[in-house]
Amino acid sequence: MKSAGFLAAVVWLLGMPAVSHAGAIADPAALKHRLEALVQGKDGRVGICAQDQKGTAVCVRGEERFSLQSVVKLIAGAAVFDAADRGLTDLKEPIVVKPENLSLSVQPLAKIVEREGVFRTNADDLVRRAIVDSDSAAVDILIERLGGPAKVDQFAEGKGILGIRVDRDERHLQTETVGLRWKPDYVDAKVLQKAMKAVPEAERDAAFEAYQKDPRDTATPRAMTEFLAALMNGKLLSTGSTQKLLAIMAETVTFPDRLRAGTGEGWAVAHKTGTSRTWKGVNVATNDVGILTAPDGGKIAVAVFVADSRETPTQRSAIIAGAAQAVTEAYR
Incomplete structure (x- = not known):
């Protein structure tokens, strides 16, 4: 007998729409409160946005710009x-x-x-x-x-x-x-x-500070989630290309301690990570964006960006995993 996770993966790999009884973000206000609590007291900026297939979006710092790094791929x-x-x-x-x-x-x-x-x-x-x-x-x-x-x-x-x-x-x-x-x-x-x-160290410092403020090669969490939602809803690419891209994203091997670590049993993850260099203890970008597929076939687009942070790599990844956990647990 196939597991729920396997069946959910088959649903989005085939590009099928979510079944009619698929769930959604049940209480957007409660999810927003939980995400705000997750990032409170963390060093640096954290931007999070999640959007279900019904169009309900919940964001924290959704309009701020964050460096894409390898998410651009x-x-x-x-x-x-x-x-x-x-x-x-x-x-x-x-x-x-x-x-x-x-x-x-x-x-x-x-x-x-x-x-x-x-x-x-x-x-x-x-x-x-x-x-x-x-x-x-x-x-x-x-x-x-x-x-x-x-x-x-x-x-x-x-x-x-x-x-x-x-x-x-x-x-x-x-x-x-x-x-x-x-x-x-x-x-x-x-x-x-x-x-x-x-x-020279002074030039390296100046370049790093300029990078932190540079609007180039950035995205807002809301826009990135809109991009992912368009993909999961079949509005970004043809059906064949949608299937192919989702299948490729599902094979991502980098940083399994981010979005993947926060999803429960039966959930499937198709995602792309991005990470910048750290300079003098500050990391500009630790990112993970993707599409989470529930056991019932419903999907949620999620983008999490951790910026300008002195947290350790493990702590930054835990923030992203925590966001994925909050989003999936809000799904009903």
């Missing part, structure tokens, strides 16, 4: 699938990844290219790598093929979601936040690390 992946839906790109067209196409930070592709010299793939595979493995090289290649960050930004805006900004690829964002400007030589991690160590 979900948005870019959706933009690629949308381009394919409109016949503007072929997901199976061969792509050859060479050393000069690499990026920085987390990029498992770099090991393959280092070993093989080149890596032959396609956009379908790169979307999966960008989301599941949070591969920066994969998303930078996809963004370039789309025509640059502005095309990703225009995709979200074109869907009527106005609180999301995508301004830079990973190469440029991550180097600028540490006081550098991207150079092709930085595809070599050793060269990049040496350059980072050479940045």
